[in-house]
Structure formats: structure tokens, C-alpha cells
Amino acid sequence: MFTQIRNNRSLHKLSALQKKKLVSWLFLLPSLIGVTLFFVAPFMVVIYYSLINNPIQKEFVGFRNYVNVWKNAAFQQAGSNTFIFSLMAVPLAVLLSLFLAAVMESRIPFKSYFRTFFLSPLMVPTASVVLIWQVMFHQNGIVNNIVSVFGGGRIDWLKSDKAYIVIVALFLWKNLGYNMILFMSALASIPKDLLEVAALENANKFQVFWIVKVRYMSSTILFVAIMSLISSFKVFREVYLMTGDYPYQTLYLLQHFMNNTFASLDYQKLSAAAIIMFIVVTILVYAMYAIENWFGKDLEG
């Protein structure tokens, strides 16, 4: 009889808990509906479109759309430009923001002002500074004025093969502060006794930094790298606002390709291109995640 009561009670308890769990699902409902309607369901349609010949005949063509997009000269140009840009921008973003965080960790005066200054580009809308960028990187612009003082020749930066340098610089300008804050909070969260042990074992500063701190921050480094990769795709804003729909060929990015494909309403090309990008981004993020797991495994184990 006693056990029965206990059973009853636990049954009652369980159902109350279940009720609460059910209620907690209700909180998710508005977002689930919206996300399904605007992202998940249409994404399924995108997959479907990428596999058929056109939305009217709806004939299944396998991977032909993918092959067509992959062989498309404009897509190749845009894809390789974007890829090369990200390959340069992401490691630089990680290293330089780590450097800035280290600067902020050391003893310097007016620290909180420096933090404000470094973070300030985050709030500046691209449209607001684009005029200054144009003034700087034009044929007759400021950067060339400086370069020519040191004996360099004038080039029209945005219409040259060196245009990469410009957009990498603009990307770093906007994103370093944000990354720096992430690294600052990670540096602050390193346990003091870990550093004390390192000091006891006569580790020099170099070792402390690279073996203890960087290793301890590996998950933050991963996060910064992933966020930088994602924001590197947004550099289109700077490029578009400076050079419009058809920039110099080294600045022709995937977003330009997508915009022009949207304009021609080529659903198959659009869908296949989106899926290819989805796969590439997923692979890149997964690879970074795997590297971090391998690198930081003995810390967690």
C-alpha cells in the first residue's frame, strides 16, 4: 500500500512536470512557425528547385544544375574571389584582434577610452564611411598621396588587382573591435591558479601565452574564426556601396553573382548556387570545429 501511494505520487509529479514541459514548448511556438515558414520550408523548396529543370515542367534532372553552376565562369570568378578574400581576412582578423586584446590586457593608460575607440567602427553604418573610403583609395586619393611620397606609383586601388588589400583592410577595420571584446573576456576568464602553476614551472612569457592562454582560449578562437567567416561574407556591403553592381573583376563577389541571378529570375541556378554555398559553409564550420576539438581535447578530458 505504501508503495502504491509513492507510485501515485510520482505519477502525479510526472504529469505535472510533463505539463510544464508542454508549456515550455508553447514558448517556442511563435518562433518555430516563423522559422519554418521563412527559412526551413522554402529551403526545402530550394533543394527541390535545384534538382528540376524548371518550375513549369518540373522534370527531375539530377545534379545537372549544380554542374552548370559549378562550370559557370561568373560563379567561378565570384566563388574564388570570395574564397580568397575570406582566406586572407579570417586569419588576420583572429591574429590582430588577439593582439589588440593583449594590448588591452597590458598596463596602458586610458584603457576604457581605447576600448571605446577600438569598438567604435562596429556601430558605423557602411554607408556613412563609404565616402571617406572612396577619398582614400581613389587614383588621386589619400593613400596614393602617401604612397607617392615614399616613391610608389599611383594606382586606382578599387580597379586593380590590389583591390583585395582594400577590402581586407575595410573588413578588419569594422570587425576587429568585436573580436577583441570576445578575446578580452576569454583572457579574463583564465583561472589565476593555472597561470600560477605555469609560473611555478618556470614557463617564460612566450610559453605562457602560446601554451597556456591560447590553448585555454581555443573555443573562443574557434568562435571568433567562425563569426569572422560569417561576417567576411558581408563585406559585399562595402564593395557594393563603393563600386555598384559590376565592380572590377577582382571585387566580383558571390553576392554580386546572386544579385544578378535574382535579376534574371533563374531559379535553378539560384537554388543550386545557394545549396553549394550552404554545403561549403557547413564543411568549413565543421572543419574548424573538428580542428578545435583536436587541439583542445586534453584540456577538457
Place this chain on the structure above:
Amino acid sequence: MSAQVNFKTRDKKKKIQINNLKTILVTVAAVVFAIIFLLPTILTITNSFMSASEINANYGSIFATTEKGGKVFISKTVNLKFIPDMVTFSQYFTVLLKSPEYLFKFWNSIIYVVPIVAFQLAIATLTSYGFARYQGKVKNAIFFAYIIMMLMPYQVTLVPNFLVSKAIGIYGTKWAIWLPGIFSPFAVYLLTKFMRRIPTEVMEAASIDGADEWYIFTRVCLPLCKGGIASIAILVFFDYWNMVEQPLILLPDSDMHPLSVFLSKINAGEISLAFAVAVIYLVPPLLIFLYGEDYLVEGISYQGGIKG
């Protein structure tokens, strides 16, 4: 003995000197970076107080390449000036009182961004509470799907957005910008991480006292998340205030574009106005930044590792 002490103090002095030198070097590096980070913004602001003729004299040779007719004095090289020869508010006067199209586009920006920030946060607080309470396998799997969606660049998500807005007939209307923005998983991701740090006991205590979930959400959870909500709202605001990709694809009518896109289409004849417009567009995020920097820093700090 005394020699040893002497040696020690000398060593200490040397160390202090090295430390001082290091501090100076690091400070110099910080100052250089600070100048690079601040200069473009400051130049935009100071240049907005120049007269039209001064702007043309300084930058005419750059922007004249797109000029359609009309003679302006064009200097051979560009002078970058910090301080205007004569401070004038004439550009602001023209923008604010004589050229309604800029104010109209500015208003567009507000109309798009404010509801997106408000409703994305409102829905995200609900959703994050749902994710943070009673975590299970299914919920965590869905949350993982949200992370993947958040990581996808516009080049991927705009295609589904475009298809659905055509299908339900909101393509080319404000709703095509609003709805995908409102349901964007970005705020959900950050807020969920924030709420998961609230100890379960805090909410359970209220639950044992007989409070229902809605009460716990509004009276226990939300007050604890005020700072997090503010910081995420700031980040979302900055991102949408800077939007370029969405209007280009979802709004074929350029009259409906926000100022963030329109500013690049300003024609060369009005280049002196452009600086004033740029500054006006900068004012709202600048005020929010100055007022909410501490929230912002705290919010970014919370993002940390992607696993947690």
C-alpha cells in the same frame, strides 16, 4: 653583502625601466590603432561642416568622374582636411529643409529597423525561455538547427526569403523585409546562451511556490535578462541599420530603399550633401553606442565559446 643588495636593486631598476619601455611601446601601438579606427568617422563628421565649394575643391577630382555636365572647379590632387576653412551648417540646412528625399529614406530606415529589433527581441525572449527550460534531446536538436541557420550568410538565406515572399505575395512590400528579420534566429541564439546561465534553482524556487510558467518568465527570468536583452537589441539594431543585401533583392522599387542603400546612389553634383547625410545616418547608432557601450561589451562577452 651590501654589494649583493646593490646588485638586486639595480636589477629591479633595470626591470622597471624595461617595463616602462614596454608600456610606452604598447601605448604607442594602441594610439596608432585608435587613430586608424577613429579617423574615418571623425573625417566624415568634420567634412560635413564644409561648404559645397570647399568639398568640390578638395574632392572634386574624385567624384567628378561620375558628374553629368555642369562645371565645378576641380583640383588636381585630393586634399584631406580635418578642419573646414569655414564651418558651415548649410549642408545640414539643405538636407533637412530642402531635400525631402533624404529624410524620406531616413524614415524608411527607421520604419524597417525599429519593428525588426522590437519583435525579433520579443519573440527571441519567448523562444530562448522555451529552449532554456527543460532541455531535452529534441529541443537541443532544434536549437542546433537554429545555430546552423544563424551561421548561414545572406547569399544562402535570401533565396528562401525571396521564394516565400513571392509565394505569399509580400515581395516588394515592407513585410518582405520585416518578417524574415523578425524571425531571424540571431537573437534567439544569444539570449538562449544568456538564459542558460541562470541557475535552474532560481526558477524552480518560484515554481515550487506555485508560480506558473508565464509568471516565472515575466517576473523571474526577464528581470534577470535585462542587460542581455539590451545588448542583443543593440547588436541587432547595428546590423539592420547597416542592411544592404535584403532591400536590393526583396524591394525592386528603389523609393522604398533605406538610406543605407540609397546613400551610395547620391549623384556627384550633390556630393557635398552626402557627408551631411552620412552624419545624419550615423547619429542614431552613435547615440546608442555612447549610451549603451557597457551593455554592448557585456553582451559580446557572453557569446564566448560556441559549444556552451
